[in-house]
Amino acid sequence: MRGLRNLVLGLGAVAVLSSGCTRSGEGGSAQAMDRVRMAVRGSEDNPALAMRWDAYATVMREATGLPVKLYESADYNGIIQALVSGQVDIASLAGGSYANLHAQIGGLAAPVLAVREAEGGLGYYSAIVVRSDSAYRSLADLKGRSLGYVDLNSSSGYLYPRAKLREAGLDPDAYFGTTSFAGGQTQAVMALENGQFDAIVVQIGGGTPETGFTTGPLYTMARRGIVEVEDFRVIWAAGPIPNTAVVVRTDRPQAFIDAVRGAMAAMPYDDPDLWRKIGQPDGASFAAVAPSHYDIMVRLRDEEVATRRRGAF
Amino acid sequence: MAVWRWTLGGMALFLAAGAAAGSGPAHPALRIGAPSAVDASCAPGTQAPSAGERAYFAHLSARLERSVLRCPVADPAAAFADGRIDMAVLDAPAFAAAQGAARATLTARAEGALTRVPIVLAVRRENAALDLAGRTVVFGGTAAAGLARPRQVLGEQGLAEQVRGPDVVAANETQALEWLRAGRADALALHAGAWQRQCRGSRPGEDRCRDLKVLWRARPKADRAWAVRSDMPTQLRFRIVGVHVALHLENPAAFAWAADQLSADVANLEPAEALALTTARLP
Numbered sequence: 001m002r003g004l005r006n007l008v009l010g011l012g013a014v015a016v017l018s019s020g021c022t023r024s025g026e027g028g029s030a031q032a033m034d035r036v037r038m039a040v041r042g043s044e045d046n047p048a049l050a051m052r053w054d055a056y057a058t059v060m061r062e063a064t065g066l067p068v069k070l071y072e073s074a075d076y077n078g079i080i081q082a083l084v085s086g087q088v089d090i091a092s093l094a095g096g097s098y099a100n101l102h103a104q105i106g107g108l109a110a111p112v113l114a115v116r117e118a119e120g121g122l123g124y125y126s127a128i129v130v131r132s133d134s135a136y137r138s139l140a141d142l143k144g145r146s147l148g149y150v151d152l153n154s155s156s157g158y159l160y161p162r163a164k165l166r167e168a169g170l171d172p173d174a175y176f177g178t179t180s181f182a183g184g185q186t187q188a189v190m191a192l193e194n195g196q197f198d199a200i201v202v203q204i205g206g207g208t209p210e211t212g213f214t215t216g217p218l219y220t221m222a223r224r225g226i227v228e229v230e231d232f233r234v235i236w237a238a239g240p241i242p243n244t245a246v247v248v249r250t251d252r253p254q255a256f257i258d259a260v261r262g263a264m265a266a267m268p269y270d271d272p273d274l275w276r277k278i279g280q281p282d283g284a285s286f287a288a289v290a291p292s293h294y295d296i297m298v299r300l301r302d303e304e305v306a307t308r309r310r311g312a313f
Numbered sequence: 314m315a316v317w318r319w320t321l322g323g324m325a326l327f328l329a330a331g332a333a334a335g336s337g338p339a340h341p342a343l344r345i346g347a348p349s350a351v352d353a354s355c356a357p358g359t360q361a362p363s364a365g366e367r368a369y370f371a372h373l374s375a376r377l378e379r380s381v382l383r384c385p386v387a388d389p390a391a392a393f394a395d396g397r398i399d400m401a402v403l404d405a406p407a408f409a410a411a412q413g414a415a416r417a418t419l420t421a422r423a424e425g426a427l428t429r430v431p432i433v434l435a436v437r438r439e440n441a442a443l444d445l446a447g448r449t450v451v452f453g454g455t456a457a458a459g460l461a462r463p464r465q466v467l468g469e470q471g472l473a474e475q476v477r478g479p480d481v482v483a484a485n486e487t488q489a490l491e492w493l494r495a496g497r498a499d500a501l502a503l504h505a506g507a508w509q510r511q512c513r514g515s516r517p518g519e520d521r522c523r524d525l526k527v528l529w530r531a532r533p534k535a536d537r538a539w540a541v542r543s544d545m546p547t548q549l550r551f552r553i554v555g556v557h558v559a560l561h562l563e564n565p566a567a568f569a570w571a572a573d574q575l576s577a578d579v580a581n582l583e584p585a586e587a588l589a590l591t592t593a594r595l596p
Contacts, residue, residue, distance in 0.1 A: 026340065026548035063551040118430045118506025119458045207510055211486065214510045222515040229515040258376060259548060262555025266584040272431065272595055283430040283505035288559040288581065
């Protein structure tokens with residue numbers, strides 16, 4: 001009798017403890033999360049970015065029924081580490097940063113969406129930029145000159161251009177006189193304008209070498225009246241680099257991942273005006289992507305790390 | 314004391330049983346209309362006739378955490394209207410017949426094709442009221458995004474080839490705008506990305522197309538779409554979209570079946586605006 005009583009008590013305790021993990025609602029097992037945490041880049045150089053993060057937060061809130069908290073980071077590494085540590089559930093990451101993330105936690109994070117341009121492309125470009133009042137018109141003119149990179153984790157501002165320069169037969173560690181990091185896309189442009197570098201390598205997009213480019217830090221800053229596009233000259237461009245990804249922690253409920261992927265993918269169709277206002281290319285949309293989409297960036301990063309370990313940097 | 318212990322244990326079991334009953338299945342079944350000569354009772358998707366269809370229903374059920382039923386219907390529009398189904402493929406006539414009971418949710422992007430990129434029709438500002446019948450339209454190049462797609466949308470928006478004047482095809486989008494401004498054409502049709510690229514200035518507040526007037530923006534009309542009932546909770550619709558846009562990556566067998574319901578040679582499923590099966594213009 002005592003054994004039966006104890007059995008009932010024990011079963012009751014286990015049952016109560018295990019039944020309280022989910023709530024009802026169309027969010028399904030996403031309700032097992034109590035909020036959504038998204039890491040975002042600082043947006044001082046682009047007001048549209050601040051609007052974009054708010055718009056993403058709004059659709060994620062609508063999609064999950066959960067409060068959304070944005071965590072702002074000044075650099076790429078802050079976002080990477082926030083995902084590594086699991087302090088955030090989702091972030092927007094360029095391919096190079098995703099490659100770094102992948103090196104640290106592998107399949108615990110995955111890209112789920114990337115922008116597809118109106119013409120169908122899934123990438124942007126890296127450009128070497130000089131001041132238009134300089135004598136530099138080609139890579140050959142920059143031999144022995146100073147070059148500013150963006151950030152160690154930057155796809156367009158470090159990883160991709162270095163790989164392409166190597167492919168073209170140039171050793172980026174020996175060709176230029178000096179190289180260093182500006183710390184960000186905006187910082188790189190300002191450093192060039194202020195004469196700290198002879199050239200910088202930054203992101204450029206909104207088109208192709210054939211159509212011309214209309215986005216990137218040069219254009220963003222020009223539209224804010226900080227610089228003038230005519231003061232700069234693009235002397236080299238390479239790409240396309242896989243577009244920035246929406247990356248999620250894969251150990252979050254699948255229902256959460258599906259809901260936010262669906263909500264964000266629907267944005268350009270549900271509200272095309274807002275899509276433009278948040279600085280996304282007109283006519284573009286989100287395409288579902290798999291980790292393999294960024295294999296090239298993982299490979300480039302692995303090669304870069306191996307080069308550094310050999311002491312070439 | 315023994316009585317209290319029994320009572321506590323019993324109450325605990327009772328509460329747990331109640332919670333368990335409430336947590337699964339926590340949601341009503343999703344009813345998907347299947348084309349049929351006659352209406353029939355809904356049945357679990359596991360009983361679908363083909364392996365691909367069974368894969369689709371199993372995938373959806375697992376991801377939406379609910380039963381997904383296959384409901385044979387002779388008239389999906391009527392089935393939406395009287396609340397018998399939650400999701401089905403509709404074509405444009407069926408969508409019209411559903412009279413607001415359904416909304417488009419997913420369309421097909423063909424292999425190698427564009428998404429349903431919006432097209433912009435613009436004129437010189439002084440011609441804002443011009444009747445474009447018999448007038449010339451300039452296009453920005455010969456690529457699909459520059460010519461075939463704008464032509465398709467012009468036709469859907471009442472400016473078919475036989476209505477408008479001879480087409481003028483510029484070498485690229487930049488030249489197309491030059492020709493419009495020079496009077497070599499009365500109107501310009503560009504995809505939205507090209508229009509933004511040409512008009513976006515590089516100074517604060519600059520608009521390089523201030524001298525032009527956009528008459529309308531419109532996406533190409535979808536022929537068929539996966540539709541859901543209009544009053545479906547947004548959260549559920551977003552989950553359905555999120556599952557389907559990645560279906561080609563995650564479950565090729567299920568994707569092949571779902572895509573085949575829309576058209577052949579589909580690369581992936583795209584989200585769709587509610588009125589994708591109409592020629593409604595963008596706001």
